[in-house]
Amino acid sequence: MHQSAKVIVEGAGPVDLFLSLKLARQRVDVLVLEAESGILQSPRATTYMPIVLDEMAKVGTVDDLVKAGHIDYEGIQFRQSYVRGGEVPGSLKMSQVPKGTVKCNYAGIHLGQHLVTKIILEHCQKQHSFRILWKHRFVGANQTDKSKPVEVLAVGP
Structure with a gap:
């Protein structure tokens, strides 16, 4: 063919x-x-951050992603593996993100x-x-x- x-x-x-x-x-x-x-x-990747979601909005998929996924309104944590103690060396709360920096009001979407x-x-x-x-x-x-x-x-x- x-x-x-x-x-x-x-x-x-x-x-x-x-x-x-x-x-x-x-x-x-x-x-x-x-x-x-x-x-x-x-499932591999499971979290999509605002910068990715901004790009998804440009091609018209973000509304479907929001419907299908779990929205994280609070923020993200960077965590060491539980084998290494599970400590949280850093986090980013949505309240720390300057207004107008991202188009959405949430930290990301969790979806396989x-x-x-x-x-x-x-x-x-x-x-x-x-x-x-x-x-x-x-x-x-x-x-x-x-x-x-x-x-x-x-x-x-």
Whole structure:
């Protein structure tokens, strides 16, 4: 099967899909290649700070993230692992953040990375210039001449 796109993104993690969404919203033809059959379900990252949420607002996903996640209105703590005693060497309370520095009035949203990825993917799929190929692993790229397009090789079903 031969497909072409202006931009090919390898991977369907949250950063890959965030970039894809930003491009697709600008009507750039985006094709995502993902080796897995769907979004990986391991939660990994679980906290999204105001600076990230400001960027998510720019692509229209922040309201869905707020609905799906737990909002932290108080602040954050930086904690050593319990193996090392669990001490709190520092914290940041929302009351310490200067007004107008961030657009939201909370310290962050707690939500598993797999759920954030799902929300971003749903927004991507609303864009006509976005496509994703599941079970397609990137294996190489080639460009025979600078004036020719780059050829990307992916293996899949």
